[in-house]
Amino acid sequence: MRKFFIIVLIAVFGFVGYGVYAYRTADWGLAPDPRVRVMETSLAPTEAVWTAPLLQGLLRKTLTREDAGAETALGPVGQSPFTLSLTLPQDFDFEHRVRLLRYEDPVFDDRVSAWVPLALEAGDYTLEIVCSAPERDGEGYGSFRYRCSFTVEPKPEPTLLTGRLELEQGDIVSLRLVHVPPEVTPRAETELGMAVFTPDGEGAWYTAIPVSNAQPPGRYEISVQAGDRDFVVAVNVLPFAFVEQNLIVNTESTVITEASSPAAYREYREKIPPLFETYDADRYWHGVFITPAVGEISTAFGTIRYTNGNRARPRSHNGMDIAAPEGTSVFAPNAGRVVMAERLLNTGNTIVIEHGGGLKSYYFHLSRIDAAPGDRVEKGALIGAVGSTGYSTGPHLHYEMRIGNRPVNPAMFSDENAGLYSAASATFADAVPALQDNT
Ligand SMILES: [Zn+2]
Numbered sequence: 450m451r452k453f454f455i456i457v458l459i460a461v462f463g464f465v466g467y468g469v470y471a472y473r474t475a476d477w478g479l480a481p482d483p484r485v486r487v488m489e490t491s492l493a494p495t496e497a498v499w500t501a502p503l504l505q506g507l508l509r510k511t512l513t514r515e516d517a518g519a520e521t522a523l524g525p526v527g528q529s530p531f532t533l534s535l536t537l538p539q540d541f542d543f544e545h546r547v548r549l550l551r552y553e554d555p556v557f558d559d560r561v562s563a564w565v566p567l568a569l570e571a572g573d574y575t576l577e578i579v580c581s582a583p584e585r586d587g588e589g590y591g592s593f594r595y596r597c598s599f600t601v602e603p604k605p606e607p608t609l610l611t612g613r614l615e616l617e618q619g620d621i622v623s624l625r626l627v628h629v630p631p632e633v634t635p636r637a638e639t640e641l642g643m644a645v646f647t648p649d650g651e652g653a654w655y656t657a658i659p660v661s662n663a664q665p666p667g668r669y670e671i672s673v674q675a676g677d678r679d680f681v682v683a684v685n686v687l688p689f690a691f692v693e694q695n696l697i698v699n700t701e702s703t704v705i706t707e708a709s710s711p712a713a714y715r716e717y718r719e720k721i722p723p724l725f726e727t728y729d730a731d732r733y734w735h736g737v738f739i740t741p742a743v744g745e746i747s748t749a750f751g752t753i754r755y756t757n758g759n760r761a762r763p764r765s766h767n768g769m770d771i772a773a774p775e776g777t778s779v780f781a782p783n784a785g786r787v788v789m790a791e792r793l794l795n796t797g798n799t800i801v802i803e804h805g806g807g808l809k810s811y812y813f814h815l816s817r818i819d820a821a822p823g824d825r826v827e828k829g830a831l832i833g834a835v836g837s838t839g840y841s842t843g844p845h846l847h848y849e850m851r852i853g854n855r856p857v858n859p860a861m862f863s864d865e866n867a868g869l870y871s872a873a874s875a876t877f878a879d880a881v882p883a884l885q886d887n888t
Contacts, residue, residue: 476510476512477499477512477514479499479503479512479589480497480499480501480589480591481499481541481582481589483538483541483580483593484536485536485580485595486535487523487534487535487536487576487597487599488523488526488533490523490597492521492578492595492596492597493519493521493595494516494519494593494594494595495515495516495519495594495596496514496515496516496592496593496594497512497513497592497594498511498512498513498514498592499512499589499591499592500512500584500590500591501589502589505587506586506587512591520596520598521597521598522597522599523597525600525601525602526599526601527601527602528601528602528604528605529569529570529571529572529601529604530568530569530570531568531569531601532566532567532568532569533549533566533567533568533576534564535547535578536564537563537564538580539563541580541582543581544560544562544581544582545562545578545579546558546559546560546578546579546581547561547564547576547577547578548576549567549575549576549577550574550575550576550577551569551572551573551574556574569601570601571601571602571603571604572601573598573599574598574599574601575597575598576595576596576598576599577594577595577596578594578595579592579593579594579595580593581593604628605627605628606678607629607630607633607635607676607678608626608628609673609675609680609682610624610626611623611682611872612624612625612868612869612870612871612872613868613871614682614683614684614685615684615685615687616660616685616687617660617686617687617688617689618660618662618686618687618689619660619662619689619857619858620857620858620868621657621658621659621660621852621861621867621868621869622641622657622658622659622660622682622684622868623656623657623658623872624658624671624673624872625649625653625655625872626646626654626655627652627653629652629653629654629675629676631652633675633676634646634654635674635676636673636674637656637671637672637673638671638672639658639669639670639671640669641658641659641660641661641669641671641684642658642659642661642853642854643728643807643852643853643854643855644656644658645728645730645806645807646806647730647731647732647805647806648731648732649732655732655806655872656806657806658671659851659852659855660684660855660857661855661856661857662689662691662765662767662856662857662858663765663855663856664855665686666686666687667685668684668685669684669686670682670683670684671684689751691749691751691753691765692749692753693753693754693763694753694766695754695755695756695757695758696754696755696756697757698756698757698842699842700757707794708795708797708839708840708841709840710794712794713793713794713795716794717793717795717796720791720793721793721801722854724788724801725851725853725854726853726854727788728803728805728806728807728853729786729803729805729806729807730805730806731805732804732805732806733784733785733786733804733805734784734785734804734805734808734828735784735828736828737864737870738782738828738863739782739783739828739829739863740771740782741771741779741781741782741812741846742771742773742777742778742779742835742846744771744772744773744777744835744845744846745771745773746771746772746860747770747771747772747845748766748770749769750766750767750768750859751765751766751856752765752766753765754766767849767851767856768847768849768859769858769859769860770845770846770848771845771846771848772843772844772845773835773846774835774844775816775834775835775836775837775844776816776836777834777844777846779815779832779833779834779835779846780829780830780831781802781826781827781828781829781832782810782862782863783828783862784825784826784827784828785803785804785805785809785826786802786823786824786825786826787800787801787803787820787821787822787825787826787832788801788802788803788809789801789822790820790821791822792818792838793839794839795839795840796811796813797813797814797837797839797840797841798813798817798833799812799813799839800812800815802820802826802832807853808850808851809851809852810848810849810850810859811847811848811850811851812832812833812847812848813839813841813847814835814836814838814839814840814844815833815835815836815838815846816834816835816836816837816844817833817834817836818832818833819832819833819834820832820833850862
């Protein structure tokens with residue numbers, strides 16, 4: 450009887466002891482540790498219930514945990530369409546239930562064994578995952594619940610960035626489009642002249658639009674189309690005070706007579722204006738342009754010229770003359786593709802370089818040509834030498850810049866604050882190589 454009493458006492462203590470142990474301690478080492486990862490972030494369970502077998506299954510211990518604060522806020526995870534990546538534990542005998550809500554609406558709600566990536570549109574999402582093991586003899590069972598929230602942001606709309614929009618005659622309007630979908634090639638239209646968008650990095654496009662010396666001051670519009678998005682840009686053209694110059698030319702000279710003959714002008718018209726219509730779809734130039742030759746500017750861009758005092762027929766000087774001794778090196782002011790390298794009656798030894806998007810540089814009266822059509826030249830490459838061939842009164846480089854058929858001021862190309870660079874991306878910020886003269 451006494452022995453029996455002791456056994457009962459031990460049993461009661463045992464049960465009470467186990468009860469105290471079961472309630473007071475939560476030994477989660479007895480439970481599995483399923484790792485659920487969303488977008489590479491490990492989630493902590495918000496709720497867990499696990500029943501573990503003890504003493505070879507003679508006893509069971511149930512662990513419970515609730516921690517609403519464990520809900521993970523992932524914040525913005527990307528732009529739509531966004532692929533949701535989810536890693537579900539595969540090393541336990543679990544069933545997974547995944548519920549995904551966009552705002553309050555279910556996007557996905559099913560039992561899965563593994564997660565198939567899902568493309569999501571923009572919105573705020575709540576994700577709930579339950580990993581559960583069914584009750585089985587001799588093994589642990591229970592469930593783990595996870596919750597997290599995240600946002601998928603809308604893809605940015607095409608945006609137009611404008612450079613300076615108040616410009617003098619001879620300057621350039623530059624525009625940059627960003628967030629353009631890959632299938633869209635933007636277009637621009639304006640009476641200012643040629644406007645070709647060239648690629649400028651991922652989803653970005655750039656265009657340089659001329660404001661020629663002959664553009665009457667006033668307000669002009671540029672319409673830009675990028676897929677189904679339209680933009681209108683207003684440009685204010687201000688007058689530039691072009692200087693006047695009386696050019697003294699010896700009309701008796703046979704060289705001058707030949708260089709200004711009807712045949713010379715006919716040849717010019719056949720060779721040069723057709724180039725105005727052409728453009729390369731890629732932009733080759735980068736960084737600020739260098740000056741192609743060392744020398745003094747003898748005639749500025751846009752100078753209104755009379756010949757031998759004849760004021761009846763003024764002509765506009767569409768380039769910039771750099772006076773330099775015969776043989777002075779002429780360098781490519783920026784990267785491009787040589788589209789002409791030949792001797793013409795009027796312009797003498799002539800080189801034309803396409804820099805992309807219809808922006809071309811023209812070099813007249815050279816003594817020597819060191820480039821061939823089709824050549825790709827880098828900034829600073831030697832292309833020829835200063836001379837006095839064609840219609841010229843002395844050694845100088847006639848340096849002309851045009852976008853399409855519209856002349857623009859070559860002096861502005863070496864000014865990093867010019868309109869050309871004002872819608873600049875990082876690709877413009879290259880160092881300017883020093884120009885050296887080897888004459
Ligand atoms: Zn000139």
